Amino acid sequence: MTSRNEIKKLIITFLRKWLFPDFTNKVTWAVVTVGCAILVTPTPFKLIFYNWLVDSFNLNSGNHFTLAELTADSADYVWGGVLVVGALFHNIGYRYFLHAAAVAEERKLDRQRYADLVLFNEFKSAFPSNSASVRLLEEHDFGNSYPGDSTSHIERFVVDWNNAEHQFLDSAIEKKRQELWACCNNFLNTLASHSGPITASPFFSAIPDMYRGDWDWPDFVSERVKELNTKASECFTCHQEFIALSKNRLKC
Known part of the structure; x- marks a missing residue:
């Protein structure tokens, strides 16, 4: 109508x-x-x-x-x-x-550009490229343990950046933000279902206790590690593409 x-x-x-x-x-x-x-x-x-x-x-x-x-x-x-x-x-x-x-x-x-620029600067503070979370996405092999707090920036982004206050007016940037949020949310859900804490330490692992230290894993463990590594790489790529696109369209 x-x-x-x-x-x-x-x-x-x-x-x-x-x-x-x-x-x-x-x-x-x-x-x-x-x-x-x-x-x-x-x-x-x-x-x-x-x-x-x-x-x-x-x-x-x-x-x-x-x-x-x-x-x-x-x-x-x-x-x-x-x-x-x-x-x-x-x-x-x-x-x-x-x-x-x-x-x-x-x-x-x-x-509109000024409003988006303010929001983009807020994003860079909340989820910067030099954060521990981005380094985890880029470098970590989930066949190894990882610090539990290394996902804090990803978690903060998923929790805080899915509302009207954090939507960009530029349609291209907003579309990429939604892709990044969906990618990070999917990664966190997969990580939560595939990994857990190592006893009382601050570290987490995707390898069950019975197979930790043994590289001859069952197929389901290898598939789990491969899935986490793939999703982490996708999140990192999407994060970097979002920053590059925003800088180009906002001229900053």
Whole structure:
């Protein structure tokens, strides 16, 4: 169902097209051409042409008739000038209208960019590339144990960045943020189901106690480690792509 804003936008677009055509529009050129033709056509030539039409008609019809005396047509020059000047002022007004609309749109984009830039800086503080969590995603082999607090930045991002306050106005950046959030959320869920603490130590491991220290693991353990390593690499790639895209679009 068409919304009220869509109808309003359609009406504005229609009025802009028909009330303010570009000077390259054929109708505008036709108005200017007619006005110039009126201005440059000499009055005597017009009188001769009109008389020729009357004489030709009389010769071919056999019934002579006369016309009122053809007076000077200085009014034609007035109308020609009105047409030309009117078309020129119309085009100037339209160009000013386009310029004002472009300036307003640019200001709107600047405000949106500033809001996104503030949010992006907040993201870099919450989930920076030099954090322990990003190093875990990039470097760690989950066949080995890992510190339990090394996932804190990922957890904070998943918990805090899935709401309206943390949505970007730029659609491309927002789409990438959603991809990153989904990737991190999936990784944490997989990590939680595939690993656990090592006794009372602050370390966690994806290897069950009975197989820890033995590299001849059953297939399900090898698949578990491979899955975690794959998902961690995907999260790292998505994280870096999100930062690169944001910097490019926000010019920072």
